[in-house]
Amino acid sequence: DADVTQTPRNRITKTGKRIMLECSQTKGHDRMYWYRQDPGLGLRLIYYSFDVKDINKGEISDGYSVSRQAQAKFSLSLESAIPNQTALYFCASKSSGGAGELFFGEGSRLTVL
Amino acid sequence: GIQVEQSPPDLILQEGANSTLRCNFSDSVNNLQWFHQNPWGQLINLFYIPSGTKQNGRLSATTVATERYSLLYISSSQTTDSGVYFCAVVIGGTYKYIFGTGTRLKVLA
Numbered sequence: 001d002a003d004v005t006q007t008p009r010n011r012i013t014k015t016g017k018r019i020m021l022e023c024s025q026t027k028g029h030d031r032m033y034w035y036r037q038d039p040g041l042g043l044r045l046i047y048y049s050f051d052v053k054d055i056n057k058g059e060i061s062d063g064y065s066v067s068r069q070a071q072a073k074f075s076l077s078l079e080s081a082i083p084n085q086t087a088l089y090f091c092a093s094k095s096s097g098g099a100g101e102l103f104f105g106e107g108s109r110l111t112v113l
Numbered sequence: 114g115i116q117v118e119q120s121p122p123d124l125i126l127q128e129g130a131n132s133t134l135r136c137n138f139s140d141s142v143n144n145l146q147w148f149h150q151n152p153w154g155q156l157i158n159l160f161y162i163p164s165g166t167k168q169n170g171r172l173s174a175t176t177v178a179t180e181r182y183s184l185l186y187i188s189s190s191q192t193t194d195s196g197v198y199f200c201a202v203v204i205g206g207t208y209k210y211i212f213g214t215g216t217r218l219k220v221l222a
Binding site: 035041042103 | 146156201
């Protein structure tokens with residue numbers, strides 16, 4: 001099983017619908033991240049969390065919200081999805097402190113019609 | 114903000130060839146990682162290399178933090194090496210990873 005698990009892996013929805021992408025990790029990491037990737041581009045940070053009580057906005061947080069339900073779980077919500085939120089979404093986790101690797105989930109491909 | 118530039122943006126190789134991918138960053142960083150995104154979209158960790166040199170099979174990487182660049186070497190390339198290679202850096206004091214725009218590699222059989 002993957003250390004960082006995302007669900008769903010693929011989702012097609014309609015404009016205006018509420019969507020939640022879920023992420024869980026078994027690595028015992030404190031830090032969790034949500035990134036978005038658009039075709040031909042790198043990854044852009046949406047939100048990040050350093051622990052259950054610490055949530056921070058990234059570069060492109062507008063239109064998104066997050067919830068850190070537990071150390072191991074970090075979900076991303078689109079309250080009212082729009083077509084330009086069609087993208088590949090990645091969750092990642094990392095141990096606390098400056099050193100240490102970032103580990104990614106397998107990605108959630110979201111299409112908003 | 115910090116700029117992370119990767120070169121070349123695109124690279125086509127014949128199987129068996131060697132290549133060097135470069136990552137330049139504009140400010141001091143704490144961490145640096147190289148990732149391979151395969152054709153299925155999965156991001157695979159290649160190297161965690163804030164400084165120094167590491168090797169893993171046909172791949173090796175070198176980071177010279179004082180000169181603000183990192184290099185990824187691929188030797189004897191295989192078709193399975195195709196995909197996009199990203200470097201990502203952590204800005205000093207913030208612990209946020211910033212990604213370059215990647216090098217798209219295609220290895221021809």
